[in-house]
Amino acid sequence: MSRRTKKICFYTALTLLALIWLLPVVTVFITALKSQADFYSGESLFSVPEVWKWNNFADAWVKGRLGMYMRNGLIICFMKVPLGILVESLAAFAITRLKVKMKNGIFIFFLLGMMLPHQMALIPLNRFFSQFGLINNYGGLFLVYIGFGIGYGILVMRGFMRTIPRELDEAAYIDGCAEGRLYWNIILPITKPAIATVFIIDFLNTWNEFLLQSILVTDDALRTVPNGLISFMGEYGTNYGLLNAGVLISIVPVLLVYLVFQNYFVEGMAGAVKQ
Template sequence: MSAVLQADPAAHKRKQRAPKPPRDWVLTGLWIALILVAAIWVMPFIFIVFTSLKSDAEIYGSGAFMPPTSWAWHNYAAAWKTGNFGTTLFNSLIISVIKVPLGILFSAMAAYAIAQVKVGGRKFIFLLFLLGTMVPFQVLLAPLFGLVNQLGLTNTYVGVILPYIAFGVPYQIFILRGYFREVPSELSEAALIDGASHVTIFWRIFLPVSLPALAALFILDFVATWNEFAMALVLLQDSGKWTLPLGLMAFQGQFASAYGPLNAAIVMTVLPATLVYLIFQRYFVSGLTMGAVKE
């Protein structure tokens, strides 16, 4: 290439004078806006983390967003021991680890049946599920408590997991049905011709290709289950069965002025859900956008 340019000086000049591509100011402005929005969202978390690592004297004597000069890790130890966060963390893990995969599995099976199994009345069944997304669970707390109490399931994991699944299934079916309808029907038809059952098609074809949607629902459902407060407050009256939000409420009521341990408790409460989101976030957008409903 250099030899060609030396042999043809005019070509060398044309290369030097080639105009630079114009700057995309719209894209630059979009990046600036995204950075500003991200900073606004991150600043409260930075404030909580910094406060959780400061002593009381440093909290009152330094700026809110100033990093701690000495790391007060004892705030986390005090919050963990005083707030009984070991028990509440275990309860939240048990409920979330059981409820989230089980609820998504039920929703995926129902969504597959509605989207791919050709039976009469499936659209009506789908509409019945959609009605569940229109009823706020707060108005059902009183009858729900009465039902759970009659079954003897208050202050139990089962008594919380079953209502959680029931209220989460309609939205998950709505998302997964749209996703399953995007899968080419030729795949299931060919498998049926080869003698495969609907159970085999569901497990071997539809679940593997729907991993982005399942991951997106896993994030949403895990965060919602982890942070759920009202239903747990009604159904779990024994402090030994409290979840992390209930434990944080009790800790805040007793140690409202202990800002260091209080913010440490907040960090320990939100950290697991944040880690789950960071692990699966690459599937989040693609999983929700590919599940668009197409009638």
């Protein structure tokens, strides 16, 4: 095969696969513009809708309460993620730069939590939360989210902090810095790239979290997007136009995150892997 034919084959195969990957999104799009009547008309999914139902988007946002779910999601993310990073970076700082016994043991301890099935904690958390009236309480939810995110945060930040030269600490100590200031004024600012990675990944994980929330939050007014969309299905089960409009809206913030931070997803991930 000549170079040229090879190139054409390569592009054709890749483009074909990419088109297949886009099909579900295209389907969501064409469904989102259909009105309820279109689903009972016996017409094909691919037929042009009788009326373009742009209203589906507004309805999903207001009547479907998607706007509220997204606002809740933002509130939870912007409270939980920075708090988690603070807790994780403090621990990562201690096990990489301070005199602590069994550093590796401590690291392994936290890392195990990253992989344990959440199912192991569900029953005790649910019982405990209902006993102490913490169901439908964001404070309780934050603690649980932070607890389950600690392993990943420490993994990434420890990996980065290990590479910061020791001479920096020694110079700081000679200048009379205490550990607290070394952490806050020197190490933390250098760790910014790792913090950015944790921020983005943790943000997405929190935004998408479903299982823990489904047993700790029962009040619809406090739900975030995944659980919200599910209640949406119950209420508007047959209205696929509305449901797909909701799906489409819920994808937009994720797309924005990708567009703004796309470089982190390859390089940041590589950093997490090769520490």
